[in-house]
Amino acid sequence: MLFNRQSFVSIAFALLLALFGHSIIRSEETRAAKKPNFIIIFCDDLGYSDIGCFGSKLHRTPNIDSMASQGTKFTNFYVTSGVCSPSRSSLMTGCYPRRVNLHQDHSGQWVLFPRGKRGLNPEETTIAEVLKDTGYATGIIGKWHLGDQPFFLPTRQGFDYYFGIPYSNDMGHDSRSEPYRYPPLPLMRNEEVIEQEPDQRQITQRYTQEAVRFIKAHQDEPFFLYLPHTMPHWPQYASEQFAGKSNNGKWGDAVEEIDWSTGVILESLKELKLDQNTLVIFTSDNGGATRHGAHNEPLKGGKGSTFEGGQRVCNVMRWPGKIPAGKECGELVTSMDLLPTFAALAGTSPPPDVTIDGKNIEQLIQGHAGVKSPHEAFYYYFRETLECVRSGKWKLRLAQVRGGEKMKFPQLFDLENDIGESQNLAEKHPEIVQKLIDLASIARQDLGDGKQTGLGQRPAGFVENARGLTDPK
Numbered sequence: 119m120l121f122n123r124q125s126f127v128s129i130a131f132a133l134l135l136a137l138f139g140h141s142i143i144r145s146e147e148t149r150a151a152k153k154p155n156f157i158i159i160f161c162d163d164l165g166y167s168d169i170g171c172f173g174s175k176l177h178r179t180p181n182i183d184s185m186a187s188q189g190t191k192f193t194n195f196y197v198t199s200g201v202c203s204p205s206r207s208s209l210m211t212g213c214y215p216r217r218v219n220l221h222q223d224h225s226g227q228w229v230l231f232p233r234g235k236r237g238l239n240p241e242e243t244t245i246a247e248v249l250k251d252t253g254y255a256t257g258i259i260g261k262w263h264l265g266d267q268p269f270f271l272p273t274r275q276g277f278d279y280y281f282g283i284p285y286s287n288d289m290g291h292d293s294r295s296e297p298y299r300y301p302p303l304p305l306m307r308n309e310e311v312i313e314q315e316p317d318q319r320q321i322t323q324r325y326t327q328e329a330v331r332f333i334k335a336h337q338d339e340p341f342f343l344y345l346p347h348t349m350p351h352w353p354q355y356a357s358e359q360f361a362g363k364s365n366n367g368k369w370g371d372a373v374e375e376i377d378w379s380t381g382v383i384l385e386s387l388k389e390l391k392l393d394q395n396t397l398v399i400f401t402s403d404n405g406g407a408t409r410h411g412a413h414n415e416p417l418k419g420g421k422g423s424t425f426e427g428g429q430r431v432c433n434v435m436r437w438p439g440k441i442p443a444g445k446e447c448g449e450l451v452t453s454m455d456l457l458p459t460f461a462a463l464a465g466t467s468p469p470p471d472v473t474i475d476g477k478n479i480e481q482l483i484q485g486h487a488g489v490k491s492p493h494e495a496f497y498y499y500f501r502e503t504l505e506c507v508r509s510g511k512w513k514l515r516l517a518q519v520r521g522g523e524k525m526k527f528p529q530l531f532d533l534e535n536d537i538g539e540s541q542n543l544a545e546k547h548p549e550i551v552q553k554l555i556d557l558a559s560i561a562r563q564d565l566g567d568g569k570q571t572g573l574g575q576r577p578a579g580f581v582e583n584a585r586g587l588t589d590p591k
Contacts, residue, residue, distance in 0.1 A: 153340040155396040162351035165406020181381030189436030200428035203229040212457035212476035216565040219578035237265015239579035246276030255336040260346035301586035318355040326379040369411025402431040424498040442485035450491040495557040514554035
């Protein structure tokens with residue numbers, strides 16, 4: 119029998135398939151069944167338009183912009199507070215801050231401070247615990263800010279590994295107050311303080327190195343990496359490579375170094391061939407601090423407010439082959455949605471006996487046709503007060519705790535056509551006003567408002583005897 123080249127190749131392939139076919143099939147099945155990795159890059163006080171893909175002309179952010187071209191921009195992505203601790207409680211628990219009682223403490227403080235008695239209750243189920251229970255390695259590198267007592271640390275909240283500063287970088291000897299109001303700023307590894315008053319010029323570099331080490335150490339298993347940057351919160355620092363190099367002073371220097379860090383992490387994923395199996399999310403904990411150099415245009419307001427600039431933040435999601443490339447999504451989604459979404463993608467679910475406010479947005483972020491926001495309403499709280507409610511394109515302002523200007527309430531804004539909240543349409547659309555007032559009543563009953571307690575609220579964590587992490591023992 120004569121064999122030509124084509125028949126020889128066919129016979130050889132058939133023999134290989136017979137010998138190794140089952141293992142090849144099993145290998146493909148294993149890859150297909152492998153759980154995705156998750157990385158959340160969470161900036162501190164970054165403005166809505168502080169990155170190029172969201173309109174910045176000041177800051178050079180080629181790596182984040184590349185993320186956007188390879189993934190999807192979410193232009194109506196919300197966090198639940200205009201400041202750090204309440205916002206972070208929502209990311210961790212999938213709940214509004216009032217539900218877990220971290221909207222403010224009993225003395226009226228809006229964020230948690232060193233030696234604080236309150237923190238995220240360890241009885242709450244965090245996003246890290248949900249993933250850890252299904253086989254994920256979990257790590258946090260950066261700013262925690264949900265309690266500095268051992269009872270509240272991330273290692274007690276589902277994280278296998280922690281490296282970072284447990285609260286804001288101005289809560290040490292770099293604060294505005296002298297004599298010093300706080301103990302020396304601690305840099306921690308797990309539950310041990312390894313340095314006091316670390317050189318903050320190197321902090322973004324060190325976080326990046328730790329993040330890459332974590333990824334490499336867990337490349338053969340599913341992992342969740344939470345990277346809450348210390349920067350560009352005041353006071354801003356950057357390493358020698360970036361200091362003085364931007365067009366926006368120290369703020370711009372810090373932002374451009376965060377972009378570099380993002381590029382290093384994305385490149386590490388490619389080198390380790392993890393790129394196709396890793397969902398990376400870049401966003402901020404609240405709106406930009408404009409008095410320190412942030413930009414939130416075209417949104418009104420900034421950090422601390424319930425205007426759009428306080429709680430709508432830039433957001434980019436990238437997952438090659440799973441999230442559409444170069445797209446923009448204008449559906450309303452929130453940081454609370456990440457917990458149930460990650461759970462679904464990992465093949466599990468949040469505890470069924472615990473109320474959470476987040477929704478599974480898996481189909482939405484993957485760009486399925488016709489999928490809309492799962493949120494009938496989104497609530498804006500200023501500390502303990504319900505100030506605004508949004509449904510669809512409509513936002514109703516019910517009250518404003520601070521500001522000084524005399525206003526008539528309620529105020530109705532069409533965010534689709536008036537992103538800057540400049541034209542009050544309440545008198546033209548009384549039926550929309552009433553609909554939103556009715557939705558606000560639901561929140562008041564469930565989450566509370568002002569001194570009114572909500573039926574669905576749960577207690578924060580509390581310790582009676584609190585001490586600073588770097589206090590003398």
